[in-house]
Amino acid sequence: MFLSSNYLETINIDELIQKHPCVEEFLSASGINITDKSITIIEIIYGLSDEMIEEMGIERDKIIDNLTAFIKNTESKEYQDKSRVESVTIIGGHNKLGKKEQVSITLRKGEIISIVGPTGSGKSRLLGDIECLAQKDTPTGRQILINDEIPDEDIRYSIQNKLIAQLSQNMNFIMDMTAAEFIGRHAASRGVKNAEEVITSIINCANELAGEKFTSDVPVTQLSGGQSRALMIADTALLSKSPIVLIDEIENAGIDRKKALELLVKSEKIVLMSTHDPILALISDKRIIIKNGGMDKIVYTDDIEKKNLDMLSVLDNKMMFLREMLRNGENIHLDIMSYMSLYK
Numbered sequence: 001m002f003l004s005s006n007y008l009e010t011i012n013i014d015e016l017i018q019k020h021p022c023v024e025e026f027l028s029a030s031g032i033n034i035t036d037k038s039i040t041i042i043e044i045i046y047g048l049s050d051e052m053i054e055e056m057g058i059e060r061d062k063i064i065d066n067l068t069a070f071i072k073n074t075e076s077k078e079y080q081d082k083s084r085v086e087s088v089t090i091i092g093g094h095n096k097l098g099k100k101e102q103v104s105i106t107l108r109k110g111e112i113i114s115i116v117g118p119t120g121s122g123k124s125r126l127l128g129d130i131e132c133l134a135q136k137d138t139p140t141g142r143q144i145l146i147n148d149e150i151p152d153e154d155i156r157y158s159i160q161n162k163l164i165a166q167l168s169q170n171m172n173f174i175m176d177m178t179a180a181e182f183i184g185r186h187a188a189s190r191g192v193k194n195a196e197e198v199i200t201s202i203i204n205c206a207n208e209l210a211g212e213k214f215t216s217d218v219p220v221t222q223l224s225g226g227q228s229r230a231l232m233i234a235d236t237a238l239l240s241k242s243p244i245v246l247i248d249e250i251e252n253a254g255i256d257r258k259k260a261l262e263l264l265v266k267s268e269k270i271v272l273m274s275t276h277d278p279i280l281a282l283i284s285d286k287r288i289i290i291k292n293g294g295m296d297k298i299v300y301t302d303d304i305e306k307k308n309l310d311m312l313s314v315l316d317n318k319m320m321f322l323r324e325m326l327r328n329g330e331n332i333h334l335d336i337m338s339y340m341s342l343y344k
Contacts, residue, residue: 008064013037013044020071022189029162030056030063041067057132058157066157085109085163085243086147088270090130093141095294096122101142103295105288107270109243112261114281115274117290123274125293127246130272131164132156140293165242165269167232167250179203179223179231180216186239198239205234205263209255211327230255237267247273250280258283258313279316282309315340 008016014037017023023041027034031052034044045063053060087108092101107113115123125140133144133156146155146163155163177185183202187195199216207213210230214223223231233255236245245264250257250273261283264271273280281287282305289296301309318340325332 008068009040009042012039013041016041021185022071023067025185025189026067026070055128057128057134057138062157084147085270088130088244089145089148090126090295091143091145092295093136093138093143095140095292097292097294099292099294101140101294103288103298105286105295105298107272109268109270110265111286112265112271112273112284114284114287115272115290116276116281116287117296119276121290122293123290124248126288126290126295127166127248127272127274130244131166131246133163162242163244165236165240165245167229167236167245167247177220178217179206179214179220182220182231183235183239186235190239190241192239202231202234202238205238206230209233209260209263211255226255230260233260233263237263237269243269245269245271247271249274249276279309279312282306282312 011019013023013034017037032044032048039047042064045060048060056063058066087106089106090104092103094100105113115126117123122140126142129138129140129142130144132138133146133151134140134142135150135156136143144151151163180199180203183199184195187198192198203214203216206227207230210227212224212227214227220228220231229250236242250260257277257280261271261273261280273284275281282301284301286298286300288298322332
């Protein structure tokens with residue numbers, strides 16, 4: 001089917017989604033919220049604020065081009081796996097003061113990289129540069145290489161074969177469907193044949209990560225923040241082909257953060273996360289230190305830190321036990337000083 005701009009200008013978003021269900025996935029992946037389904041997708045895109053367009057890192061016309069390509073590729077089942085990423089290289093630009101970043105780093109499959117620094121130091125900006133595969137065209141002037149090469153434009157702006165999965169602190173769903181239907185749509189867009197099996201695996205996996213379990217028939221709009229993040233992490237690990245995963249402060253997600261990271265690494269993802277959590281920082285193979293909006297230095301986790309991680313993990317497990325007691329309505333009557341001792 002030929003999708004002309006005239007076609008998109010004459011059909012409202014409700015009819016467009018009915019004829020092309022994959023459009024819903026495109027809008028969700030792009031972070032475009034639909035409040036009025038009686039208008040066209042063209043009106044929606046040109047109604048987006050300049051701030052949102054800047055945050056998305058793509059021109060309005062390009063969004064429309066990507067949408068038409070996404071519909072064609074999805075419905076014709078012409079999938080191309082562009083996810084063979086062996087490495088990601090971040091080439092430094094400059095910090096907020098205009099000082100050149102003397103840091104470059106290469107990340108490889110199965111690695112966990114943490115990004116640490118004070119609140120407002122520029123951690124999210126670094127994640128944003130990686131997400132849009134910046135080519136010296138963002139405020140920081142950084143450049144991102146894939147497999148030591150500048151990524152092609154179609155890879156950089158692709159939605160269907162998106163290299164980056166961004167798991168932000170606010171996972172808000174706009175679609176009126178159950179968790180199973182949501183995963184099913186994603187599975188269908190990937191051409192998965194054993195969809196029911198995949199759906200069950202992802203829901204079960206999400207429930208292993210979430211603080212409170214949920215069933216597959218729960219509407220995604222009713223999931224809590226932790227459940228939403230657990231669902232998306234499970235989906236990213238088990239179904240998404242995106243080889244690079246960016247996570248913004250997973251410690252605030254209300255999920256088993258260590259198990260989530262283990263799951264992503266097992267799936268051979270390159271994981272970058274901004275964090276204030278010392279346990280997560282020490283789980284990382286290396287950490288990028290951010291100061292004044294710039295990459296200040298790279299710290300590698302050494303043997304002493306790994307020993308400290310073991311002790312911190314014992315404390316963390318004890319704290320998790322206390323949290324569960326509170327959630328279950330129990331009183332904390334035990335001897336805290338004795339209980340929290342590392343040697344008990």
